Amino acid sequence: MDGLRHATLPRTRNMRMKTTQRIIPDRSSPGPKTASSVGRIHQDGGGNYATGGSNKTIRARSKIVIGTWNVRTLREAGMIEQLEYELSRYRWNILGLCEVRRKHFGETLTSDGHKLYHSGREDKHEHGVGFIVHKDTTDAVLGCRPISSRIMTIRLKAAPFNITIIQAYAPTTDHEDEEVEDFYNEVQKTLNEVSKKDIIVVQGDWNAKIGEDAQEDWEGTCGQYCNQATNDRGLRLLEFAKYNELQIMNTFSPHKPSRRWTWHSPGGEYHNQIDYILIKRRFQSSVNIAQTRSFPGADVGSDHELVMMTFALRLKKNKKRGNIRIKFDVDKLKDSNILTTFQANIGRRFAPLLALDNDQDLTPDDLAETFNETLSEEASKLLGKPRVEKKKWMTDEILALCDKRRSLKKRKKESEGGKQYRETNLKVERSIKEATEK
Secondary structure, eight states: OOTTTTOOOOOOSSOOOOOSOOSSOOOOSOOOOOHHHHHTTBOOOOOOOBOOSEEEEEETTSEEEEEEEEOSOSOSTTHHHHHHHHHTTSOOSEEEEEOOOOOSEEEEEOTTSOEEEEEOOSSSSOSOEEEEEOTTTGGGEEEEEEOSSSEEEEEEOEESSOEEEEEEEOOOTTSOHHHHHHHHHHHHHHHHTSOTTSEEEEEEEOOOOOBGGGTTTSBTTBOSSSBSSOOHHHHHHHHHHHHTTEEEGGGSOOOOGGGTOOEEOTTSOOEEOOEEEEEEGGGGGGEEEEEEEEETTOOSSOSBOEEEEEEEOOEEEEEOGGGOOOOOOGGGGGSHHHHHHHHHHHHHHHHHHHOTTOOSOOOHHHHHHHHHHHHHHHHHHHTOOOOOOOOTTSOHHHHHHHHHHHHHGGGTTSHHHHHHHHHHHHHHHHHHHHHHTO
């Protein structure tokens, strides 16, 4: 990541920043006082869409865990498996991802049965955002929409309101202000298109620092548990949040610094909070602040920490048969005997429908529906669904190296500990490469 992240601005009374033309008007006056409402938080309680077949609804007073993590890459072999291995140690439902570095819009079923959605550039493996949805939560997905290589949305069926999550990856501080404004304008446009009835979460790697010096002017938008000083990009995020009545929830968490930091320098010497989870102010009382923080124990070789928020919500299944997509094990058709049997079965079933003396007065739509049902029935009986097998090359030795790397993460500040961490990380990468090439 860029080396400017620990640069700060002096404290000012009314902080503003000069920008290019914006969609969002400047509203930097102090927000409403919400100290009493914050106290209530400690409650336990682009046109392309990917849709699930059956939708499970989330109902209030059950818990859903939402998170964000800049994983630095999911491009190389073994990275998705490493991510799953780390997440298996936590309770989670849906996680937004930054710097996925996978091209195009895609949807992948992982070896553990989770669903990975990603949106990336068309020309190269750069930027990229995505979501990984727990296998117990995938039935609640109503749709996943790629906006760009920096923005993506997902919508879940919920009660009493559906929930929309916007995952964002902001330009780093070495990018021009104009590019940053283009990014915020695109996020704003995306937010404007979300149903006003939805619970809205906007999260990601904002490459922005919000400090204690912002408390007086931005009370109610950010909390007191953040960096020492605010930078220009932090002001831009505060402005965006205030205009849209969003609260930056992980700045309200009274945790020790190590559970607030979300980024560290390669040697572990510098730490910052630049990844944030924002939620509409009217839903903040459903957030469990005690369980909204970074989790430095999770490690996939990234310089960012996993950040998660626990929210009071419940899922419920709601069948939508019109959208069901069934995948069959079509590889079985490579067997000539199975192919011949399948063709014979289909021919036998279709023959009466194709007869010229058909007296059932079937319309073209009726015929199409019957054909589809017949194909599905025969494919289900003869082909079945494809198996999702675990990667056999993800050996116990590789997992042990992942465990060792995680244990060394706490010692990165030490010269010897940092050296051992880097060496172990390289061993993980080499071991996976060797295993996949066998």
